[in-house]
Amino acid sequence: MSEEEAKASIGKTLEIRDGVLRFNGSECKPMQLSRRSEPADAYAEGFKMTPAQLGLTSATITIVTTGCDGPLAEYVEVDSSLLVAWDGVFYQLQKAP
Numbered sequence: 718m719s720e721e722e723a724k725a726s727i728g729k730t731l732e733i734r735d736g737v738l739r740f741n742g743s744e745c746k747p748m749q750l751s752r753r754s755e756p757a758d759a760y761a762e763g764f765k766m767t768p769a770q771l772g773l774t775s776a777t778i779t780i781v782t783t784g785c786d787g788p789l790a791e792y793v794e795v796d797s798s799l800l801v802a803w804d805g806v807f808y809q810l811q812k813a814p
Contacts, residue, residue: 731789731799732811738785745785750761752781752794760793764802771800771807 737746757768757778764771772795779794780792788803792810799810 726803726806726808730813731768738783738789743787745783745789747784749784750781751784752779754778756796772801772809 719786726741730739733748736748737744738748739745754777757771757773757776760778760780761768761771761773768774773793774796777794780791781794782791783789788801793800795809797812801808803808
């Protein structure tokens with residue numbers, strides 16, 4: 718992903734509700750969430766990074782699989798936000814006020 722493409726994704730809205738995931742004009746339904754725990758260091762190693770570089774402060778993280786295709790097929794729950802790895806770029810998604 719180019720820097721321009723990465724910046725263009727900033728500020729986009731992700732909606733997860735009622736079994737549907739919507740992002741940037743795309744929709745996935747029925748979404749089927751499943752959760753699993755994994756050591757944060759093992760997850761980070763998969764990207765040749767450390768947990769601290771990813772903002773992961775817990776030793777164990779929760780990975781959510783959505784059953785959807787694309788960059789939102791899987792994300793990490795981090796405190797009150799979501800961490801999404803997309804084509805070499807990490808996004809931290811914050812809940813809208």
